[in-house]
Amino acid sequence: MHTQTLEAYGHGLHAVQYEELATGLAHVPGTKTIRLQARSVVMVAERVLYPIRYAKTDVPVTAARLRSRVGLRADLIRRHGPEPLQGELDLGLEELYAREFHSDLDQLGPDTRVVLLAYACAMDRGVMRLEWGEAEVQADRYLLWHHHNALPLPGERRSA
Numbered sequence: 001m002h003t004q005t006l007e008a009y010g011h012g013l014h015a016v017q018y019e020e021l022a023t024g025l026a027h028v029p030g031t032k033t034i035r036l037q038a039r040s041v042v043m044v045a046e047r048v049l050y051p052i053r054y055a056k057t058d059v060p061v062t063a064a065r066l067r068s069r070v071g072l073r074a075d076l077i078r079r080h081g082p083e084p085l086q087g088e089l090d091l092g093l094e095e096l097y098a099r100e101f102h103s104d105l106d107q108l109g110p111d112t113r114v115v116l117l118a119y120a121c122a123m124d125r126g127v128m129r130l131e132w133g134e135a136e137v138q139a140d141r142y143l144l145w146h147h148h149n150a151l152p153l154p155g156e157r158r159s160a
Contacts, residue, residue: 015039017051021117025049036104037072048114050076054143055120058128064118064135064143074137075102080114082134082146118148127153 018039025031025042033040034048042049052073054064066074079101113134120129133148 017053018042021049021051034107036076037102043112046109046112048076048080048108048112049117050114051117051119053121054118055129056122058120058125061118061120061129061131061133061143061148062145064145066137066141066143069137069139069141072102072104074141075105076114077116077135077137077143079105080108080112081136084136085144085146116143117151118143129153 018041022033022040022042025044028044031042031044033042035041036048050073052064052066054061066077068074115132116135118129118131118133119127121127130151130153131148132151133145135143135145135148138144
């Protein structure tokens, strides 16, 4: 990604986030990679570690919103994320709204969970925030975090 323009930034960042995560965790016992939508995604102990850049500015992770209500990310979170805090109203219309998930998710077992690695990052400022946790996707595409914790950024000191 050695470029001085923004042209390759978004596409390159999207691709490299999975590769960097896999490289960084390759030494962890029990780590494996699976292919989801042509990306190598890391799994550790039946947990899919899924990176999401949620902002280009320094805003809290509670502002995270998916770009789309459909697709692999949304399906992964709906199928393998936490149970919704508030259930849907059951009108007995399941057959009318049969939910089909992204076909790549068929390779994940029913006990597989997703852990989101959410970060705010911009080309001129680098990574500003990094958190991990579990969230559900709401109808407006915002993520409702059941729990999340900050991870230290490079060069940051952890308080004891």
